[in-house]
Amino acid sequence: MEELLDHISAEIYEKSYAIVDGFVDESFRKALLEEQIDLLNRGKFRQAAVGVGENKQIRTEIRSDEVLWMDADNLSANQATYWAKVEEIKKILNQRCFLGLRSFEGHFARYPIGSFYKRHLDQFHAVPHRVVTVILYLNDSWAPEDGGALRMYFPQEDGTELTEDVLPLGGRLVVFLSAEIPHEVLPTHKERISITGWLRDID
Numbered sequence: 395m396e397e398l399l400d401h402i403s404a405e406i407y408e409k410s411y412a413i414v415d416g417f418v419d420e421s422f423r424k425a426l427l428e429e430q431i432d433l434l435n436r437g438k439f440r441q442a443a444v445g446v447g448e449n450k451q452i453r454t455e456i457r458s459d460e461v462l463w464m465d466a467d468n469l470s471a472n473q474a475t476y477w478a479k480v481e482e483i484k485k486i487l488n489q490r491c492f493l494g495l496r497s498f499e500g501h502f503a504r505y506p507i508g509s510f511y512k513r514h515l516d517q518f519h520a521v522p523h524r525v526v527t528v529i530l531y532l533n534d535s536w537a538p539e540d541g542g543a544l545r546m547y548f549p550q551e552d553g554t555e556l557t558e559d560v561l562p563l564g565g566r567l568v569v570f571l572s573a574e575i576p577h578e579v580l581p582t583h584k585e586r587i588s589i590t591g592w593l594r595d596i597d
């Protein structure tokens with residue numbers, strides 16, 4: 395874990411994002427996945443919304459995933475274990491990158507076949523408290539032809555843009571600065587399961 399945390403903080407410092415394969419071991423990944431599938435089967439997921447506060451709305455032409463927010467006061471044992479790992483990330487990013495991170499919020503996400511999330515930034519202009527995005531993918535397997543890649547955009551000084559596509563491989567963690575990296579989820583051809591969260595600079 396120490397090494398992974400060092401890697402994450404160095405990458406965030408240098409290039410605003412980090413990708414770590416095998417952030418959780420296979421048995422823990424499967425436990426999180428099973429828990430999520432159970433919650434899904436019990437009808438606990440809701441159509442995801444875009445925007446914040448009064449502007450929050452369901453716009454399936456922008457995003458068509460389903461989510462279940464984690465309740466910090468009612469975490470399952472597995473959720474608490476994951477939460478504690480994210481707290482470690484928070485600590486190292488505060489020590490090494492001085493980001494002033496104070497709290498975490500997160501949700502399970504399910505992208506059904508055909509769903510997507512169009513290009514966006516995770517930090518809202520009106521409520522700029524999401525500083526770092528942390529995503530853990532839980533899928534059993536993933537191939538390029540399954541679609542559903544996370545596409546990150548990197549605007550260049552000459553006005554052009556580079557992109558990087560990241561497959562949602564199980565156990566893979568993606569961390570990036572929420573205000574800096576526009577991204578989207580390309581249409582998925584297979585059910586796609588993850589935990590997405592944000593480290594914030596408020597309590």
Ligand SMILES: O=C(O)CCC(=O)C(=O)O
Nearest residue numbers: 511516529544579588590
């Ligand atoms: O699942 C992903 O790869 C990205 C999800 C995302 O962009 C979001 O929930 O804001």
Ligand SMILES: [Fe+2]
Nearest residue numbers: 514515516577
């Ligand atoms: Fe996002």
